[in-house]
Amino acid sequence: MERELALEIVRVTELAALASAPWMGRGDKNGADGAATSAMRAMFDSVSIRGTVVIGEGEMDEAPMLYIGEEVGSLNGPEVDVAVDPLEGTEIVAKGLNNALSVIAVAGKGQLLHAPDMYMEKLAYGPALVGKLSITDPLEETLSKAAEALNKKVSDLTVMILDRTRHEANIKVLRKVGVRIKFLSDGDVAGAMAPAFPEAGIDLYVGSGGAPEGVLAAAALKCLGGELQGRLMPADAAEYDRCIAMGIAEPYKVLTMEDMVGTEDVIFAATGVTPGEFLGGVRYFPDERAETHSIVMRAKTKTVRFVRSIHYLPNKTFLQTAR
Numbered sequence: 620m621e622r623e624l625a626l627e628i629v630r631v632t633e634l635a636a637l638a639s640a641p642w643m644g645r646g647d648k649n650g651a652d653g654a655a656t657s658a659m660r661a662m663f664d665s666v667s668i669r670g671t672v673v674i675g676e677g678e679m680d681e682a683p684m685l686y687i688g689e690e691v692g693s694l695n696g697p698e699v700d701v702a703v704d705p706l707e708g709t710e711i712v713a714k715g716l717n718n719a720l721s722v723i724a725v726a727g728k729g730q731l732l733h734a735p736d737m738y739m740e741k742l743a744y745g746p747a748l749v750g751k752l753s754i755t756d757p758l759e760e761t762l763s764k765a766a767e768a769l770n771k772k773v774s775d776l777t778v779m780i781l782d783r784t785r786h787e788a789n790i791k792v793l794r795k796v797g798v799r800i801k802f803l804s805d806g807d808v809a810g811a812m813a814p815a816f817p818e819a820g821i822d823l824y825v826g827s828g829g830a831p832e833g834v835l836a837a838a839a840l841k842c843l844g845g846e847l848q849g850r851l852m853p854a855d856a857a858e859y860d861r862c863i864a865m866g867i868a869e870p871y872k873v874l875t876m877e878d879m880v881g882t883e884d885v886i887f888a889a890t891g892v893t894p895g896e897f898l899g900g901v902r903y904f905p906d907e908r909a910e911t912h913s914i915v916m917r918a919k920t921k922t923v924r925f926v927r928s929i930h931y932l933p934n935k936t937f938l939q940t941a942r
């Protein structure tokens with residue numbers, strides 16, 4: 620997939636971010652999500668792909684737009700799998716917190732794991748730790764291996780984790796060994812990507828979050844030279860059966876990068892809605908202008924582009940009707 624396509628895709632995340640940004644702090648996560656989703660869906664019509672949504676807003680009967688299986692794109696480009704999260708961090712925007720993103724990953728057909736909507740245990744890190752860690756190790760051992768590989772004291776590691784009661788046991792271990800902890804309120808795509816940005820100051824991402832978000836973060840880390848290891852966590856027999864029905868024959872097996880993103884032919888784009896670890900949020904200027912910060916990258920070339928755009932809002936016809 621070509622560079623031009625990457626630029627077409629980042630225009631889609633930009634518009635979705637611009638559509639949801641006005642909802643910041645309004646306490647309405649569905650309103651924010653709906654605005655991002657309709658903007659993203661409308662923009663897809665101009666993207667030169669024959670895409671099928673494999674990670675989206677839900678099943679056809681529960682999501683009117685960007686549902687799993689929906690065909691998107693102008694239908695005159697390459698045949699691709701599309702993973703979207705128009706607003707990753709709905710609650711973040713509702714509460715005006717950090718790390719909300721609008722996200723898209725595009726890969727060759729059949730190359731993205733069709734992740735069921737359930738939790739996934741995750742271990743994510745940047746290039747310096749690739750090949751050095753295993754999600755099957757006890758957390759304490761992972762921390763000491765990471766410290767050794769990074770040539771740091773364990774107490775100098777910074778570990779990111781979602782602030783959830785289900786992480787009580789992990790947090791106990793993190794505190795016992797004495798690492799610094801950065802808690803996330805929500806938004807673990809940004810959380811899992813953060814260790815790949817040295818300026819973010821995060822060494823490791825651990826804990827469980829959504830499985831679809833895991834695949835999106837894996838696509839990003841493939842472009843950034845980092846890694847995410849995952850393990851699905853079916854909560855009951857119904858979720859286990861759902862994995863089987865979706866073609867995941869061994870639901871408890873460790874999912875490698877290759878299992879989640881089976882190609883170098885992947886494009887990842889994200890635009891910040893609220894400020895985060897590596898992207899600024901949408902900011903409004905006088906004269907009806909707004910600024911967005913995005914990242915867009917291709918695994919094949921490993922080029923990482925940070926795109927700062929100033930938009931003249933009256934020209935965004937779609938936004939005028941949506942606001």
Ligand SMILES: O=P(O)(O)OC[C@H]1O[C@](O)(COP(=O)(O)O)[C@@H](O)[C@@H]1O
Pocket residue numbers: 706707708709710781783804805806807808827828829830832
């Ligand atoms: O809030 P939970 O149940 O712990 O789920 C964690 C998941 O929710 C999020 O924090 C936010 O997801 P939404 O954008 O769908 O609200 C994800 O980043 C994360 O993977």
